[in-house]
Amino acid sequence: MNETAELDLARRILAAQPFSVLLGARLTAFGDGEAVLELDIREELLQQNGHVHGGVLSYAADNALTFAAGTVAGPRLLTAGFTIDYLRPAEGDVLRAHAQVVRAGRTRVVVRCDLRTVTGDGEPALCAVAQGTISVPAAA
Incomplete structure (x- = not known):
């Protein structure tokens, strides 16, 4: 599957999540151990x-962590756990969660995520960091 087809599949999976649809989340990148999830900041x-x-920051981290893991371990994953550290108040126009695989094992994938807000002038500000473990369930 090429990168465009993988991104399209990942976007369909995101669109099948009612809560993600409610928040207006979108995937802007997916592949090679990374995923970027964005949402417009509104009142x-x-x-x-x-x-x-x-x-909202935790949601974005959780989903970005799992999507990044999906680039190396496939679509049937579950978050085993994650931690998040809030570094500064999140203010801006767009929230961007950029997750990268740290290590992919047979049953677990460790991923980190930087959460930034972006203002209208395009200036990003790091507001939180997260790290999680994504579980790869045994095949049925």
């Missing part, structure tokens, strides 16, 4: 102080 995604809610 409904903010907390009381005007910053992107931590749950």
Whole structure:
């Protein structure tokens, strides 16, 4: 399967997730151990102080981690766990979660993710980092 076909398949998988559709998430890159998930920052995604809610950042990290793992381990994966560190309030126009595989094993894939907000002028600001372990279930 070529890169374009892989990205199209990954986008169909994302579109099959009702919560991702609700948030307006989109995959902008998928392949070679990496995935980039983006969503537009809008008022409904903010907390009381005007910053992107931590749950939205966690969602973006979780999904980007799993999609990056999918580039090396296939589509039938489950998040085993992840940690996230919030570095600064997330403010901007777009939230971008860029995940990269650290190590791919037979049953587990370790992935890290940088979450940045991007303003209208294109200036990215690192707001959180995450690392997770993605489980590769045994074939049925």
